[in-house]
Structure formats: C-alpha cells, structure tokens
Amino acid sequence: MRKCVESIPKMEGVEIIIVDDNSDLDNTDKLNFPGIDEQNVRVIFSNGGKGAGAARNMGLKIANGKWLIFADSDDFFHENISQILKEFKKDNSDIIFFKLEGENLLTGEPDTSRTSGVNTFIDNALKNNDFDILRYQHGYPVGKMIKRSLVMENNIQFQEVPNGNDLFFSMLTGHAAKNFKAVDKTIYVVTSRKEHSLDKEKIQSYINLFNIGIQKIDFLKKINKERLGYPLVFAFWRKILHIDLKEGLRKYIILIKACGFPNTVSSTRRFVLFYFLGQLKKLSPDFWILMKKTRSTIKRY
Numbered sequence: 001m002r003k004c005v006e007s008i009p010k011m012e013g014v015e016i017i018i019v020d021d022n023s024d025l026d027n028t029d030k031l032n033f034p035g036i037d038e039q040n041v042r043v044i045f046s047n048g049g050k051g052a053g054a055a056r057n058m059g060l061k062i063a064n065g066k067w068l069i070f071a072d073s074d075d076f077f078h079e080n081i082s083q084i085l086k087e088f089k090k091d092n093s094d095i096i097f098f099k100l101e102g103e104n105l106l107t108g109e110p111d112t113s114r115t116s117g118v119n120t121f122i123d124n125a126l127k128n129n130d131f132d133i134l135r136y137q138h139g140y141p142v143g144k145m146i147k148r149s150l151v152m153e154n155n156i157q158f159q160e161v162p163n164g165n166d167l168f169f170s171m172l173t174g175h176a177a178k179n180f181k182a183v184d185k186t187i188y189v190v191t192s193r194k195e196h197s198l199d200k201e202k203i204q205s206y207i208n209l210f211n212i213g214i215q216k217i218d219f220l221k222k223i224n225k226e227r228l229g230y231p232l233v234f235a236f237w238r239k240i241l242h243i244d245l246k247e248g249l250r251k252y253i254i255l256i257k258a259c260g261f262p263n264t265v266s267s268t269r270r271f272v273l274f275y276f277l278g279q280l281k282k283l284s285p286d287f288w289i290l291m292k293k294t295r296s297t298i299k300r301y
Contacts, residue, residue, distance in 0.1 A: 007076040019055040053158035053165030094177035098187035135174030210236040
C-alpha cells in the first residue's frame with residue numbers, strides 16, 4: 001500500500017481516502033500507517049470486514065472532489081499522473097478512460113494479462129468513435145477519471161459481494177455518462193503475482209463472477225445491448241466448465257436462458273450451442289464419443 005500512496009502526487013486539490021476494512025485493528029500500527037500523518041490524506045479504519053465493495057462505498061460517502069480516481073492497494077499510479085491531473089482537471093466529460101500498464105510484482109517485468117483487453121478497447125474507441133464496449137464491458141474502476149456528481153446523482157454504489165464488486169459499478173457509471181473521452185495515455189499500473197492456485201480453489205469465485213455476469217445481461221437486455229454482456233459470462237462459464245463438468249452443465253442452462261434461448265435469433269442460439277459442444281468435446285472426449293454413438297443408434301432406428 002505504501003508504494004500506491006507514495007505514487008499519488010501531493011498537489012493542491014488532491015484528496016486521498018484510504019479505507020482499511022480488513023486489518024486486525026488491535027495489531028495495526030496506526031501511528032505508522034501509510035499516509036496517516038499527511039494533511040491531504042484521510043484514513044478510515046473499519047472492522048466490518050465486508051470486502052472491497054463496502055470499503056469503496058465508505059470512501060464514496062466522504063469524498064469531496066470533482067473527480068473520483070480509484071486504486072487497489074497492490075497497484076500504483078503511473079509517472080504520468082501529475083501531468084494528467086493538471087491537463088484534465090477542468091474537463092467536462094463524465095468519464096475519461098485511460099490506458100493501463102501491468103507489472104509482475106515478483107519479477108518487476110511487464111505483464112499485459114490484465115491490461116491488453118482494456119487498451120484494445122481504448123484503441124478501438126479512438127479509431128471508430130464507438131464507446132459502447134468501454135462503457136459496458138470495461139469492468140475495472142481503475143484507469144478512469146469519473147465525475148463524482150455522476151455517481152452521486154445516479155446513486156451508484158459498488159456491490160458488496162465476495163468477488164467482482166466493481167463490475168456493476170463500472171457498467172452503471174458507463175451507462176449514466178453522457179459525455180466521455182478515451183485518451184491514449186497511461187495513468188495507472190496494475191500489478192500481479194502470477195501465483196497459480198489450484199483451479200478447484202477458484203471455482204466459487206468463478207461462479208460468483210458468472211452470476212454477476214448474468215445480472216449484467218439482464219440489465220443490458222433493457223437497453224438492447226445484451227450482446228455486450230456475453231463475453232464476460234462466456235469467459236467465466238468456460239472456466240467453470242473446465243473445472244467441474246456437472247456445474248458447467250448447470251450453468252449452461254442458465255446461460256442459454258439469459259441469452260434468450262430458444263426465443264433469441266438463430267445465430268446467437270447456434271453460437272452458444274456450438275461453443276458449448278466444442279468445449280465439451282475438448283474437456284470430455286469420452287462423453288463426446290458416447291454422444292455420437294447414441295446419435296448414430298437413434299438414426300438407425
């Protein structure tokens with residue numbers, strides 16, 4: 001966290017809010033906590049333990065500035081941050097999207113695994129002047145300048161859930177924004193450790209994210225943009241299917257219902273069906289062979 005706090009420029013008009021919602025308060029060295037003795041820093045200690053979504057909502061309640069810029073404790077701001085704040089502080093946009101860089105904390109090497117998608121979204125928006133993907137698919141709250149009045153006037157909050165608390169917040173702010181801008185500059189560095197835990201330990205996280213993705217599709221249906229919700233759901237459904245075939249089959253039923261099956265257009269229906277069968281063929285060859293034999297037997301009779 002210290003690196004993150006130190007990467008924020010100490011300039012007039014910048015307010016830093018730190019919410020510690022997960023530390024053992026009895027064992028926390030509050031006197032030496034990062035930023036505790038700085039004038040423009042406000043530190044909130046909470047023993048709620050409700051997660052990142054609740055912590056961010058606490059920060060939203062006491063923020064005063066024109067712009068909201070979010071950060072995770074392991075990440076840090078790019079060296080461009082001071083210049084960018086000066087350049088865009090009077091901008092009239094509701095949201096300004098910036099590019100991201102990635103870094104592996106263990107090696108210090110560049111890591112684009114969490115940033116390449118967002119940067120491609122920005123390149124496409126600048127090239128085609130089409131912001132829908134940025135507004136509805138860019139799920140990170142970081143790497144953006146979001147007008148605080150946009151959030152307050154639309155009563156937008158982070159979901160207080162175990163995983164993916166930022167997905168709905170990012171979509172709702174993107175939807176509410178009337179003026180937006182993409183900038184080919186980097187404001188933020190996303191870090192990773194590349195520690196690969198067992199897939200079976202991650203399945204509940206993937207299920208939670210899949211369920212949030214289904215909620216996003218339900219919202220996007222109301223504005224005829226449900227296709228923008230498909231990539232997220234497909235990505236986490238594929239991970240679930242890879243780990244647990246039975247759970248993947250259960251989620252498949254939810255998936256095809258969310259996509260409007262069987263009432264949706266035939267091209268979407270075929271895409272979902274053939275994607276599922278392709279994954280099933282890769283993950284369970286024996287089951288695939290049995291299906292083909294069963295179909296051949298039925299044809300003979």
